[in-house]
Amino acid sequence: MITVEKVHTESQKKEFLEFPARLYQHDDHYIRPLNQDIESIFSPEKNKFHKNGECERFLFKNAQHETVGKVAVFINKTYQQQQPTGGIGFFDCINDQDTANFIFDHCKNWLQQRGMEAMDGPINFGERDKFWGLVIEGFIEPLYGMNYNFPYYKDLFENYGFKIYFEQLCFSRPIFAEVSRLFTLMHAKHSKNPNLSAKPMTKNNLKKFAEDFTEIYNKAWAAHGEGKCMHDSKVLKMFKTMKPIINEHISWFVYENEKPIAMWMNLPDTNQWFKYLNGKFGIWEKLKFLWIRQFKKNEKMVGLVFGVVPEWQKKGLEGYMIWEGTQHLRKHTDFKVTEMQWIGDFNPKMIKIAENLDTTVTRKLATYRYLFDRNKKFEKHPIL
Template identity: 35%
Template structure:
């Protein structure tokens, strides 16, 4: 009989324990930054996460024989994304565990059992019950200080997943880029200058006065640019408005670049400051005092020297025509301003199934800095495993 016991998160006390499991796991890892509790809690709030409209989620905490928390896991499914794979596929995420395979197996077994009852035939992990840009993947290489809302974990987590039977579905690369004109390939500059001479194309910074218009343009470009990416859910204008509103306190207009062709949106480059450079001592808490400390550090002290390359997209009919170079060039011009505080960027979440994007980031001086893995576990162990399909240049 196992010495481990599971409890479903069903009340505020257990929810706090679920959040606090990390204190045990990361006590001796100095570069770790605890994610804000509010960022994790809203993932499981039925009033804030629209995935609950067509899916469900559940959380468990693992306790040892002395009733001490020693692990946690969430399981979830979204009817839209689950049906976009070869088999109905759910997810597990927010996984934390001591370095013990038996303990990890108890967590994985429980998640698998619940997902099977929901009709799933596979599970991906560790992933998010939401968009891919946050809390997605298991860090395998590059155990540097984590970015805001990006996953960090001890290296042994990869062994816990693979020993259970998970396999590498795809790698996600984070590229480090020095913000300097010298880092960018002359090819990028050439393409950007050629477009600049064509008045039909314009590149501009975000304008806070046009939130609703920008939300509509963002959703239009996003849905076209990611239409062929399996598992990526379309975004509505209302959803885009909500996202922009939530980011409003931390938005720097120079970090959001928009591309238009004859006044029609065709691409964007969205970055945010890396708030982990400020919130490291918050211990996951965003009370009124820490909120003031965050805004003061961001707006007055300008403590953020690093930006996160969050989303880069161009609609299919304009891909490969230099729009990407134009977006980069506009950002480069912003970076020459005297009060520009950022020195480096981490381009986040570039899948190994997207060689076109990998090549582009290399052209602006990027080098692979971190590697995360999205694992997949097929419930029918007799089925052949297939990695994520490579996207061609027309996707």
Template identity: 40%
Template structure:
């Protein structure tokens, strides 16, 4: 077997096409657009290159056929926030051959080690964790856009190599034809109409305001996380620009208290229902097909990609009030019959409780693994930090030490 660094167009094509070959008989698999994957490895498109680096390889057999692939990356903003400097590996695909899989893992590990890392997470993305993050281990059904789909045998590869579960990621599904629990509605309506609170959805004609509102809430809500790094506003502007025509303005909501942004909620139409017909290509013909299927209202699912609430307001039921507004929107869009609530970590029992309170059913589980290069060091999972401990660094430190 021969490991080859991806450095030219032929290698890039082999890297991209391998997944299509491995899943060609799997009707649940929707191949991501080639341009999207290529953009992740292009410094001109991916802002993470301003504070990190990435590399990728393909693995070929003795006949020159590509049988595996993997990427490795370092995000300098997060790598050194852990006890062991930690990089990542991702975009792993491989035939059912443990020797081949282990060679791919070894290659990523060696590069990361040479670059000062002492651990690697995988499979993860060289970007935010809302896309291409985690290994699918349960729920081998059509995935929402951005949620990875994998071969069932990958789990054994990761665990036999020595990866351990760092945290679990759950995706809940909500049947929009069913009513929300009555108790939930009473709380939601009460909050939605409470004086001082206001709610509004995203509008393109005022998009910069909403970009800044997301940043404000995100920075406040996530700043106590151990590996927090602020959002790059240009990344949000890029998403808004590239999503125009697909993004539903009424699927993105904001909550305010006395005019100050305190929460946001982002849901996106699940374009995988169209991309599954395109085999990763977005040429002129497929663009026309995309518009055709979009106009025909082929998309019947939406996916919640992220929700954030400023800690001070996390016990006010603001999330419930946003769902209350979203329910009114969905009544005017009857083509949507399902909402994916993804993903929530096992370290976040508060959000798990919210998803279950609205009637969500756990349908998919992804694992984010971690591999420590020093096999003698103790392994610690992501700690569960109770809501009441957020904002108090002393309590958070104590909770973390208890978890370890």
């Protein structure tokens, strides 16, 4: 018999964090997320999505009162779909289909009571940039903010009836591997244009780069499907948050007569440091983090955002920017591998750019969808 506990006490919040740590204790690839990153998602003061949504999390106990699963279930009104669709995330479960079915049924009932007709998962009660998707291929160390799970989770979802709404592809390549000849040719071509310049992002001018990022992002991405505009103030706040880990050699902007037209944003993979902190980030852990960051080389960087304004697309500008940045970071950093944050299979344009970089797919995640009306036709995410 399984019992359900709604998480609200401090001991229950702690168990929500500790259960996966016990579950994965013998998995060498597992990196425990920072407790504060998880808890902030469920804090109305720290997560703006609580203003227009609803979220609850649950623990599931067996007859011996041992935790056998956990999940968060939520409604995010900014998550626009053809039918009212809720979300589930932060799912962890023992390798037992009956237990998983019980958890999924609980989520389904919770969402149906609130007028939902489908549920997606595992997703985040927030933006797609963190804790989104189920690993289905490439069970290696997760990047910072990326989900990780056992291979059997795929069966738990699919045996219940979830279908893949879209796949999330992560591309990787060695920093010192040969760059596509097409990119070097485009670099040679655009280098002759005196109106073009490529500049690395610097910490002492975050306001300018936040404005440039916003301009490029809104032109390149806002018109896509479920995309939305960003604002200078939000981007600047994000940049200030990232400032302690920004590496000034690995994020690049391209300008035409000082007007921003392209960007290639990267950060060090902080999980290469955080994996030694066991999910904690108090005063002692912060001091330990500073020591680790100083003396332990981080050899992996993460591609966050890539964008070219519409009037410069299909002109090879990305080759100019990437080769310009790559030549520089090879000389000034210790990075050996770059991995791009996931690209949805609904975005063939970005996939093509990744493939042109001679990358390989190192892992796949999946966003699953379950329609409550089992007779309704299932449709995948529309192609952009």
